[in-house]
Amino acid sequence: MLKSLRAFLLIVSLGWLAISNASAHVGSPNLFYEGTAAGVPVRVIIKPPGVIPGLAEVTVRTEGASVQKVTMTPVYWETGKKGSPAPEDVPLVRGETNLYSSGVWFMKLGAYSMHIGIETANGKGEVVVPVNSLATVRNPMPSGLGIALICLGLFLFASFITIIGAAAAESTHTPGEALTQLLLRKRRIWTIGAAIFMIAAVAKGKQWWASEDSEYYAKRISRTWPSKADVKLQDDRPVLNFSFEVPDSHKREWSPLILDHGKWSHFFLVREPKQDVLVHLHPYKQGDRKLAAVLPPLPEGTYHLYADLSHENGLYRTLHTEVKIPAAPEEWSKRWTRASGNPNDPFCSTIISTNTTDVTRRDLDMDDAWHIEASAPSASASEAATMNGLKLKWDRPAKLIVNQDVSLRFNLRDTQDQPAALEPYLGMNGHLVVRCTDGSVFIHVHPVGNISMASQAILTARSENPKGKKEELLTASTNYLHKANTTLGNEVSFPYAFPQAGTYRLWVQFKHQGQILTGSYLAEVTEK
Numbered sequence: 001m002l003k004s005l006r007a008f009l010l011i012v013s014l015g016w017l018a019i020s021n022a023s024a025h026v027g028s029p030n031l032f033y034e035g036t037a038a039g040v041p042v043r044v045i046i047k048p049p050g051v052i053p054g055l056a057e058v059t060v061r062t063e064g065a066s067v068q069k070v071t072m073t074p075v076y077w078e079t080g081k082k083g084s085p086a087p088e089d090v091p092l093v094r095g096e097t098n099l100y101s102s103g104v105w106f107m108k109l110g111a112y113s114m115h116i117g118i119e120t121a122n123g124k125g126e127v128v129v130p131v132n133s134l135a136t137v138r139n140p141m142p143s144g145l146g147i148a149l150i151c152l153g154l155f156l157f158a159s160f161i162t163i164i165g166a167a168a169a170e171s172t173h174t175p176g177e178a179l180t181q182l183l184l185r186k187r188r189i190w191t192i193g194a195a196i197f198m199i200a201a202v203a204k205g206k207q208w209w210a211s212e213d214s215e216y217y218a219k220r221i222s223r224t225w226p227s228k229a230d231v232k233l234q235d236d237r238p239v240l241n242f243s244f245e246v247p248d249s250h251k252r253e254w255s256p257l258i259l260d261h262g263k264w265s266h267f268f269l270v271r272e273p274k275q276d277v278l279v280h281l282h283p284y285k286q287g288d289r290k291l292a293a294v295l296p297p298l299p300e301g302t303y304h305l306y307a308d309l310s311h312e313n314g315l316y317r318t319l320h321t322e323v324k325i326p327a328a329p330e331e332w333s334k335r336w337t338r339a340s341g342n343p344n345d346p347f348c349s350t351i352i353s354t355n356t357t358d359v360t361r362r363d364l365d366m367d368d369a370w371h372i373e374a375s376a377p378s379a380s381a382s383e384a385a386t387m388n389g390l391k392l393k394w395d396r397p398a399k400l401i402v403n404q405d406v407s408l409r410f411n412l413r414d415t416q417d418q419p420a421a422l423e424p425y426l427g428m429n430g431h432l433v434v435r436c437t438d439g440s441v442f443i444h445v446h447p448v449g450n451i452s453m454a455s456q457a458i459l460t461a462r463s464e465n466p467k468g469k470k471e472e473l474l475t476a477s478t479n480y481l482h483k484a485n486t487t488l489g490n491e492v493s494f495p496y497a498f499p500q501a502g503t504y505r506l507w508v509q510f511k512h513q514g515q516i517l518t519g520s521y522l523a524e525v526t527e528k
Helices: 001-009 143-169 181-220 248-253 453-464 470-478
Strands: 031-037 038-049 053-064 069-075 099-106 112-120 122-135 228-234 237-243 266-272 277-281 284-287 292-294 301-310 317-327 347-349 367-374 382-385 391-394 406-413 431-435 442-445 489-497 502-512 515-526
Touching: 031 112, 031 122, 031 489, 038 112, 038 122, 053 069, 053 112, 053 382, 069 099, 112 453, 122 317, 122 453, 143 181, 143 431, 181 248, 228 317, 237 301, 237 317, 266 442, 277 301, 277 431, 301 442, 301 470, 317 442, 367 502, 367 515, 382 515, 391 502, 406 502, 431 489, 453 470
Parallel strands: none
Antiparallel strands: 031 038, 038 053, 053 099, 069 112, 112 122, 228 237, 237 292, 266 277, 266 301, 277 367, 284 292, 301 317, 347 367, 382 391, 391 406, 406 489, 431 442, 431 502, 502 515
């Protein structure tokens, strides 16, 4: 009976057992965004809920003393602003002068855009942060709460059957007189009947709960979609073929892909076990769920492949699989050489050969880049040497602590240790790839944060016109300009917080004099 009672009590609880899940990024669910609203620099951190409906935490940090009010509005992708609640004030954190924090409920599965409003004496503005509202966990019930609910349930059970028995036997009995044998028997019968009724109700409740739980587990929790990849020779060049499936139970999450930075996807490949090769490719479409990319001349080996995808419905995700890459054909490899001719130099290369006259022969994308290390970076190194004698220096924090919000800053120096100018690469000053060496965390960060800018663009368009024509929304996404944090100079920074302790690899990709280069680092992240 206790077992059934516990199951009944679970019905009224929010308990869920933890399971593995998938999110927009691998092992790094929180969102970081930096932008400007009403002329005020704004930094937003959103911690999405693990269950839906669920409460998301929103933190907003501003710069300057002119901010009078901060508001937030969650906008569901299908309803737009007209179908959303009124903006809610985000209160100032006690003791702080520029830090605001609050919670917001996400009630539906799908994509939301969080509109953060900033009011100053000079006017109003807002920034938009896309958020995946997906169930990703089954939260465990705290043992203390479980024991308390069991005790409460036993008390209610005993009270219920006692009341029923007493009501049946004593409701017609004269006060002060002893109960007759008939009434005593009647009380026993009704007490037993009430107990049977309660046990049956608990059993039925357990059955209902198990059914709901199974459906939640099977259909509502978002998981990574199955994907696979292989490499084949086509027109004497190696081509990486990637495909994925959408399980029937998760088709509600599917909508066609949209362009992000003008690309259908961003492929990142990391060679195991040394993690000495990082590749950033931009595939072409072969179908709704098939992509392909010409490979540069890479060392053979087993690679982890991460594919960033953005969808018309505003959702975004990273898929992961492994692929074995064979040695590149010799004639193909001859098309690239180290600029210095020194085999010990790191190899950061971009496309140097194209075949633009024959459109049937695919070639590398002009923004493809790859990095082959001559030696692994040390754990304390703050300076990464790149091709052409350039140095990318990391303003490395004294310590990196789990969940501590930081700005990871890098600056480019030339051979004379003078500032060297960065050029926009895919619309920004740089791109940061973070991967825990055990593979549990992988994320692609921009200077504006780790959101999908394609999702930000299409959700911004949908918030004003949720029923707009598909072509109009896609045009808004395609034409989206990456205006934030693209100020040229020699420095680039990325907002982020490492989600767990461990050893991490960091790769920073940037452009200088038309060439895409990469600096790589090693970092230790501790609990405190």
